[in-house]
Amino acid sequence: MLSVALRTLRTRWVTFTGSFVALSLGVALLTVMGLALASSAAAPERGSERFAAAPVVVKGQDTLRVPTPNGDRTAPLAHPRPLSAATVAEVRKLGPVVADRSFAVRAAGAPADLVGHPWSTAAFAPYDLATGRAPRTADEVAVTGDWARPGRQLRTDRGPVRVVGTLTSRGFENAVFLTDARAAELAPEIHQLTVTADPAAVRKAVGDSAQVLTGNARRLADADPDRDSEALTAMNALFGTAGGVTAFVSVFVVASTFAFAVAQRRRGFALLRTAGATPGQIRRAVLVEALVVGTLASAAGCALGSYGAPLLAARVVEGGLAPAWFTIGEHTWPCHAAFWTGLLVSLCGAAAASWRAGRTAPTEALREAAADSRTLTPGRLLCGTALLLTAAATLALSLTGDPSDLLHRKTYISRPMLLITAAALLAPLVLRPLTRLLTCLPSAVGMLVRENTATGVRRTAALVAPVLVTVALAGSLLGATATLNHAKTTETSDRTTAAFVVTPAAAEGFDAATLRRLRAVPGTRISPTSSTAVHVLEDGVALIRSEARAAAPGGLAATTRLPLATGGLSDLDDGSIIVNEEWQRHRVGERVRVWLGDGTPRTLRVAAVMTTGTGGNGVYVTPRNAPGATVDRVDVALADGTAPDTVATALHEAIGTDGGRVLTRDAWIRATHPETNRTTRLGLFLVLGIALLYTGISVVNTTVMAASDRARDLAVLRLAGATRWQVLRLTAAEALTAVTAGALLGLLVTGVNLAGMWSALALLSVRPTVGLPWQALGATATACALLAVLSATLPAAVALRRRPVELAGVRE
Known part of the structure; x- marks a missing residue:
């Protein structure tokens, strides 16, 4: 039987190529997400920027510390405390002091993130004059970079100034330096200063009223010193979410593809059982095939993922979803995890499908080779029902306990997966009546499509599954964010009764x-x-x-x-x-x-x-x-x-x-609409794009695999008098029917998921409006339909180039 299994790999190359492609792409995606997640676990060591050459930096307290029985709890202060006059006076006794002041500056033609500093602090970066000289009067400034030259007049929100010098950029800020006196006028409070003195003496002088920073700790005096840790948190959330969705889609599609590949071989199993093969031999043969294909495909997927991960890193950096320093590191565990996950899923998918084939009697197998009589096994029914009940129970518990939990991103991204899996497992229960409803038109093509989809439920279900996942994921995720954004906008509208809202520049x-x-x-x-x-x-x-x-x-x-x-x-x-x-x-x-x-x-x-x-x-x-x-x-x-x-x-x-902007009430509501968050939108599209690209490829893969078994059916139609165009039209209609059924089931899953969020919002005293992303759903369903039709008709057109008599003689 082992030799038979290995020879089968060669004779049924279309089916096994489809399984190979599905698994290798799934493992590649898992590898990419694993490598990205592992690489976002740590940031490079960052040294001091603005105060790299400063001896000692004294900074006001910016952290709240609250003692508890389990130790101190800390949190950053919303309004860090400036240094008191007494603290500054004590520090001045120890050595020369330079007060630092930072404030935003807006100027026409200048970088949007321009920040002002006193000139005395330029030496601590250190900045070097590239052209011109230092500012000497209140209307003179020196700027970093080359966006302005000496002699240029600038109109700023701090008054008109003239550029008298430029400094070599250090890369971490766009700065404008004013005289110390002018900076003190614009920002009277001192939040940090530098002092040339012994650090121990400084600590003794300031006590607990301020922080004393030396060495690499001086980076805490830089603007946004926690940006790397915040970027890591954001990237971990992004890649963790993308990895979870990718793992779900990959496992789902791979298991479905391998199960369909085994189901396609019922006729071959029937002949083997008739020839005397035992159920155990058939199962072992299928597992050996899955082991060979799974090993090769998983290895190829790891190699492909290792190549694709740096490309993903470059794209997320380019899109602003990751800092410029983010790259893919040297990690091996994601490849191991992806390889063994892919191999395990392929074996489980093949084993589950082969169990039924192995336990079927020879005569029953021959009868089932002609049509699908039992497409929903007790195990599949049990698993689907359990997942459906679990989804319903967890939704009910959330609604009765903590409805706000349904509004969290992790919840509305992960919850649809339960319902999608349950719907895919239970889909054969509704496929026959659904496809009959879709093909109820009184025509020959409608009758043939209706009967073909009814007798080939496994084939139809295999194509419905990726379409269901694609539409349900797009609808649930984009619909959840749209519904939540509509709810937030409704809250803002209900709360704001002012005629105008004025915001500062x-x-x-x-x-x-x-x-x-x-x-x-x-x-x-x-x-x-x-x-x-x-x-x-x-x-x-x-x-x-x-x-x-x-x-x-x-x-x-x-x-x-x-x-x-x-x-x-x-x-x-x-x-x-x-x-x-x-x-x-x-x-x-x-x-x-x-x-x-x-x-x-x-x-x-x-x-x-x-x-x-x-x-x-x-x-x-x-x-x-x-x-x-x-x-x-x-x-x-x-x-x-x-x-x-x-x-x-x-x-x-x-x-x-x-001085700022004056907005009407309606303009203010539009300006504060949550959809203006570009990073969140790009992150969500990244998650969906990866998952939907894979499921789109799966649609093509499954359709081509199914088309390989249709040669004899096409020959019968041709011998019965059908023209090539009629056969191709029938093939396209069957593909469209399956895609439509999958899209409708995906839309149903989307509706149920969004109904849960709608109920949560109503319980939280918000006037909810369900936001169905019709444009995204239509585009997704149309793309699936085009892919399915092309993947079904192109192989059929190639097959129809042969004579019907030759096609009728095709055997496995």
Whole structure:
């Protein structure tokens, strides 16, 4: 039997080529995702940038530390504390001090991320003058890079300046250097400074009021020192999600392909059983074939994946999904994991299908060779039912326990896989009635398509499976994000009652003079608000951060409609806080201990409680409980009878030409729509693109494999008088019917998944609107249909070039 198995590999090369392609591509995808995930586990060692040549850096405290029974819990402060005057005075006693100040600068024709510094700090990078000289007066600057030359006049949001020098770029920032005096005017607070002194003496002088940084720790004084760790977290999430989806699709398609390859050989198994082969011999023969094909295909897939991983890394860096330093490292475990996973899946897929073939009696096998009589085995029915019940039970538990869990990315990406697998396993139950419904037109072609799909359910199900996965994944993932984005936009719309929203151009927010001019606009009531954060210790060990807005209650009530569950907005004062239902303690009147954005501990009374919503219902405090926060948004309400156009003109005049933007309510809602997040969108398309490309190839692969068994059927049609065009039209109609059935099942799975999210949003007091991505679903189904039709008709056209009598004589 082993020799028979090996010879079968040569005689049925189309079937085994299809299995080889499916498995090698699946293993390649697993290898690529594994290598990318392994390479994103660590970042290269990064040294100090702006202060590489500085002796000692003193930096204000930017971390909250809360002692708990299980040790200190830490979190970054929303508003790091500046160095106090007393601390600066103590440090000055030890040696020469250079105060560092950083602030955003906006200028026409300049890089968007331009940042200002005092000239004295340029030597610590160190920066070297390439042309010109250092700035000497308040209207002179020196810039890095070559985007401006000495003598150029710049109009900035800090006033007009003239470039007098350029510095060689260091690659980590686009900087503009002003005189120390001018920098002190623009940024009076000192958050960090350099001192030439003994580090131990500096630590003794500052105590716990500041951080003393030396050596490689000086990088903590750079802008965004945690960007590498944040990039790693984002990449791990991206490649982990992509790897999970890829593993699911790969395993699903490979197991389905190998099972179909074995099912295609029922006629051969029937002859072997008639000739005296035992069930065990047939099973061993199939497993040997799967072992040979699986070993070769898995090895080829590992080699292909090792070649493709660097290409993926280059693409994600180019697309901005990964930092410039990201490359694929030297890792071997992803190749081992992918190889053995592919081999195991191929053996399991072949073994499951061969079990039924081996236990069938010879006469029954001969009868089944003509038509599919039992396509849904008890094991398949049991597994499909179990997965369906599991999906229903977990959905019910989430809806009754924590509906917000269904809105998390990991949940709405992983949950559809249960339902997709269950639908694919149980698909044969509905394929016959579904295909009969799709081919109910009274015509000869419709009758033939109906009967062919009904008698060849295994063949139809093999093509339906990848289409189902493709449509259901695209619909569920894109539909979930669209539904969630619609819900967030609905929340913003319901909450915003202001006629205008004014946002500043500078990161530092609006200054006091601008706010006075905005308040002076007649016929309006404004509500200046600030972004901040509060921390709370839950269960005595978990330090939880909540994003917050600081606002005066009166102005907030005039411009905002908060989704309150209990309490009232009028009860908010300097001794209270508005929380949401996600907080552990959220009863009106309760007192909670919190840490404010600058780390100040406070005990506040709960004035009101908001509904949970989509997770964006944060916390509200008064400006007094947001030390260090600057106004970054001003909502403007109109008095009765006030003309909006007049107010808009006055608001523009109040903020000045470069002071910010004045948006109407509708424009503000559009500008804050979640779909503007390019990185999230590209990451999702990467996940879907890899999975859908593989399933598209699987559609072609399965169709070609199925076409290899249709030669005798085509010959019978030709001998019965059908023309070549009629046969090709019939072949195309059968492929379209299978694709349509798969698309409808995928659409059904999508609907069920989105119905779960819709229910969760309704329970969270959000007006939900299901966002079906019709364009993506249509494009996906059309692509599958084109691939299936071409893959079915091209082999048929080639086969029809032979005489019908020759085709009728084709044997396995």
